Amino acid sequence: MAQQHKAIALISGGLDSMLAVRVLQEQGIEVEGINFYTGFCVEGHTHAIRNQDKEKEKRNNALWVAEQLGIKLHIVDVIQDYKEVLLNPKHGYGANMNPCLDCKIFMVNKAVEWVKENHEDGFDFIITGEVIGQRPMSQRKKTMPIVAAESGADDILLRPLCAKNLPATKPELEGWVDRKKLFDFSGRGRKPQMALAAKYGFTDYASPAGGCCFLTDKNYSDKLVDLWKGRGSRDYEMDDIMLLKVGRHLRPKGDYKLIIARDAGESQYLEGYRKQYMSIQAVSHNGPLALIDGDITPEDHEHAASIVARYGQGRDADEVEMTFTVPGQPVQNLHITPLSMEQVLEDWHV
């Protein structure tokens, strides 16, 4: 009997990697999936913090895809190592803060390393759902060999959906995979993928619009750049990237920023950060919890509280009682007049 070959597939949770796996499963290749968590990934329930999203289906698309395909999925936390990719991408950024080409190289390289570390499982090659021309930055004919070379995967990196447009890789040359049964998809169109999905009976798959992570989102990228500017250094911790997904962000002064919950769900989420961050909340009226990121001088406490009060039920009251809490210190009670709509300046909104 021919030896069974085994591939590890980069699973993003989107349709393309799902199809790539099924194409190889059809050829009798045993596949397991790997998914890298950078901290910026968009999952089905990333927004579930907000009340309005509570009813939306909560699922992690990568896990869902793996279950549909009947494969194991290994999720790897690459948050720390990913920093270098995001902060200093050799090949630059895409339309926003997305360093897609470096990111692809990084992930394929991580898969190579992972395979080395898990050698006893005997993976022979790596597959991705990349399609030439699908993404303006990372998935171009010119960049495909760059990913293969710079990741160290070289000829064991196979892209089943566009393999026929690329030089044959080891799995094809060795006959582990029949190149004739691979595809030649190219371009931004999704029709061939959708037709193949229909053939395999895949419905209900996720189709992220811009890309697989928040870094392709303009608002998110703006907030990230603002964070670096506010701190005077380009760095971030996990809490920072989580908090960029939550609340309304206002920067009334260069040194500090307010993160104001937009509903009870977000207030509850921000509660968990009160031991680390200064916080403001109304006590005489219902209102959102707000965190302060950065340095605020005592003279600015009232001003910050009057901004936060604007977003609570006391917005039209003459006076609102607010608490200003600095972790580890006694709570300060402030009596302030909420700012009017006009006084909350447009340029403060990050």
Place this chain on the structure above:
Amino acid sequence: MSRHELDARRMLCPMPVIKTQNKVKGLSVGDILDVVCTDPGALSDIPAWARIHGHEVIETAEKEGEIIITVAVKS
């Protein structure tokens, strides 16, 4: 056979899944793991992860804003 607890409070998915996966690697068949978390997303993700890897979620409970997902290690 032993029982273990994993603190995944305040972590957002998929971190509770990653922590569960890494913890289970060091456990043996028959062991029980109680994952304590606060992200409701874990209620769908940890069972999905368990199904894929051949483990079993034997109980889920919610109390005082905390979710406890009990996984039986099967493979």
